Amino acid sequence: MNDQELRALLMQSRRIAVVGLSDQPSRPSYGVALYMQQHGYTIVPVNPFVHMVLGERAYPDLRSIAGLIDIVDIFRRSDHVEPVVDEAIAVGAKAIWMQLGVVNEAAAQRARVAGLTVVMNRCIKIDHARLMR
Numbered sequence: 001m002n003d004q005e006l007r008a009l010l011m012q013s014r015r016i017a018v019v020g021l022s023d024q025p026s027r028p029s030y031g032v033a034l035y036m037q038q039h040g041y042t043i044v045p046v047n048p049f050v051h052m053v054l055g056e057r058a059y060p061d062l063r064s065i066a067g068l069i070d071i072v073d074i075f076r077r078s079d080h081v082e083p084v085v086d087e088a089i090a091v092g093a094k095a096i097w098m099q100l101g102v103v104n105e106a107a108a109q110r111a112r113v114a115g116l117t118v119v120m121n122r123c124i125k126i127d128h129a130r131l132m133r
Contacts, residue, residue: 001119007131009095009117013070014042016124017062017093019084020075021045023053029075030054032099032125036073039128044069062087069093073124074102082107089114097124 001009016036021029021043030053037043037054045053048060059065062072062084072088074081074097081104088096088111095117098104108118119127 001117003131005117006119006122006127009071009119010124010128010132013095014040015044015067015069016041016071016073016097017044017046017059017065017069018073018075019046019062021047021050021053021058022075023047023050023058028099032073032075032123035125036128039132062091062093065091071095071097071124073097073099075099076102078102078104082110085111089116095119097122099123100126 018033021033033043033054043054043056044065045056045058047058050058072093074084085096085107096111098120100123103121108120111118
């Protein structure tokens with residue numbers, strides 16, 4: 001995905017479901033979600049082990065979230081991505097964003113076939129800071 005496509009995705013998106021979002025400020029998922037929240041995005045935490053993160057109610061899975069999800073930002077190991085992508089497809093998410101170090105070609109291909117935009121092995125915070133100055 002080129003910079004123009006990344007910029008368009010970030011500009012058109014408002015609601016980001018962050019799968020694996022920790023309530024611990026020292027965790028990368030927390031810092032990334034906080035940054036995105038501070039830049040006007042609605043963050044929807046997805047983590048069955050927490051109740052609230054960044055002042056937002058957490059959900060156990062994507063199916064439990066009401067309303068449209070623009071981007072599903074995945075902070076899970078690569079071998080745990082496929083069920084998340086299947087859920088994202090099922091709930092009608094527009095895009096999958098696999099964070100730095102998260103690569104799953106089979107899941108990415110399934111998402112693309114289903115019509116989702118796929119970003120893989122990139123940090124949404126880094127790309128936002130770089131592209132949306």
